[in-house]
Amino acid sequence: MWHVLAAAGGVGSLGRLWFLPPLIVIVSLVYSASRYESPGRILWRAGRLCVQIAGFMAVVLGLLAWLSAGL
Amino acid sequence: MSRTKVDLKDPAFAALLAFLVPGLGHFYQRRLFKSVLYSVCILGTFFTGLRIGHGQVVYFHWKQPENRTYAYLCQFWVGLPALPALAQAQLRKKDAYDANYVVDQIDGPFSGTLYDTDGKVIGEITGTIEIKSEPPDRPQLWKGVIKNGKLTTPDGTRDIEGEIMRGGDRSGLDPEVAPWRIRRVMGHFDEQGGGNLNGRLEGGIPRTLWDSYEAPLQDPRPGNFGNEASDLDRAHRELGGRFELGVVYTMIAGLLNILAVYDAYEGPAYEDEEDESQTDKPPPDPDPNDSKS
Numbered sequence: 001m002w003h004v005l006a007a008a009g010g011v012g013s014l015g016r017l018w019f020l021p022p023l024i025v026i027v028s029l030v031y032s033a034s035r036y037e038s039p040g041r042i043l044w045r046a047g048r049l050c051v052q053i054a055g056f057m058a059v060v061l062g063l064l065a066w067l068s069a070g071l
Numbered sequence: 072m073s074r075t076k077v078d079l080k081d082p083a084f085a086a087l088l089a090f091l092v093p094g095l096g097h098f099y100q101r102r103l104f105k106s107v108l109y110s111v112c113i114l115g116t117f118f119t120g121l122r123i124g125h126g127q128v129v130y131f132h133w134k135q136p137e138n139r140t141y142a143y144l145c146q147f148w149v150g151l152p153a154l155p156a157l158a159q160a161q162l163r164k165k166d167a168y169d170a171n172y173v174v175d176q177i178d179g180p181f182s183g184t185l186y187d188t189d190g191k192v193i194g195e196i197t198g199t200i201e202i203k204s205e206p207p208d209r210p211q212l213w214k215g216v217i218k219n220g221k222l223t224t225p226d227g228t229r230d231i232e233g234e235i236m237r238g239g240d241r242s243g244l245d246p247e248v249a250p251w252r253i254r255r256v257m258g259h260f261d262e263q264g265g266g267n268l269n270g271r272l273e274g275g276i277p278r279t280l281w282d283s284y285e286a287p288l289q290d291p292r293p294g295n296f297g298n299e300a301s302d303l304d305r306a307h308r309e310l311g312g313r314f315e316l317g318v319v320y321t322m323i324a325g326l327l328n329i330l331a332v333y334d335a336y337e338g339p340a341y342e343d344e345e346d347e348s349q350t351d352k353p354p355p356d357p358d359p360n361d362s363k364s
Contacts, residue, residue: 016312033330042104
């Protein structure tokens with residue numbers, strides 16, 4: 001399974017997954033900014049949303065890697 | 072409908088500003104933190120996507136149903152940075168997208184590589200080029216004259232002048248408008264002015280920003296540039312997966328600005344002291360004592 005994750009993450013080269021974290025951060029910040037007004041709450045909520053999105057994506061990636069392990 | 076305590080000033084005007092330039096509507100409302108946040112995040116994402124896609128991922132093409140750029144429906148919402156794509160598609164003359172089409176004389180700096188008949192590199196040529204149709208009433212036929220040229224070879228540098236015209240496997244002149252910063256000029260080169268060097272010359276002249284920014288990819292594109300069937304084919308060959316990455320980045324930027332525009336118009340969805348979970352609760356019952364008074 002590790003080689004699948006390594007390939008997805010582009011270990012040894014600039015993999016496409018490296019384009020994902022900035023998008024997660026930006027989507028979280030803009031979404032939270034449209035929900036709340038005070039900077040502190042926006043940043044706090046954005047951080048929480050970041051972790052939620054990243055966690056969800058990691059679970060999906062792990063699931064797909066597990067399903068494709070025997071292929 | 073707005074129930075926010077934030078002073079939205081003129082919400083419609085703020086929403087218009089927020090659409091045109093992400094963050095500008097909030098700046099008008101003196102919501103400076105949000106103004107900077109929206110501006111940096113949305114414009115940063117859009118121009119990063121444009122950079123990843125080498126400027127070829129944002130354009131508007133709607134006439135051919137099989138090649139419609141549905142992604143532009145999302146990219147459009149970034150506002151002014153994405154609007155030139157509409158201008159490029161609507162305001163340009165049709166022949167501006169035709170390869171090997173010269174109406175007015177083209178002058179500009181030129182740089183290219185000269186190959187011999189076996190395909191080996193002879194050297195690099197830099198200088199200026201004048202391209203005009205010949206005969207003058209046939210814009211599909213053109214000839215370029217290279218002046219003040221310098222030929223750099225492993226043996227050294229010397230002056231060179233000559234003519235370039237269509238001929239051979241890879242030859243042609245790129246259209247006036249295309250999303251590449253270099254307009255390719257390829258053809259058979261004959262040295263003039265005493266020398267007898269000849270071969271295949273592949274080079275280009277720079278395009279202006281107006282001739283390249285968000286210019287549409289043409290499909291199919293006439294001309295003989297090797298194995299390229301179209302501009303879209305060339306873009307995918309040069310960019311690979313970065314083409315889709317650039318499209319996704321720019322699309323997300325546009326979609327995020329819809330949130331920003333709505334925020335400028337209506338204010339934030341929740342007050343700072345409340346939370347999403349509290350908004351579903353029914354409003355409290357009115358105090359019966361109030362009705363007596």
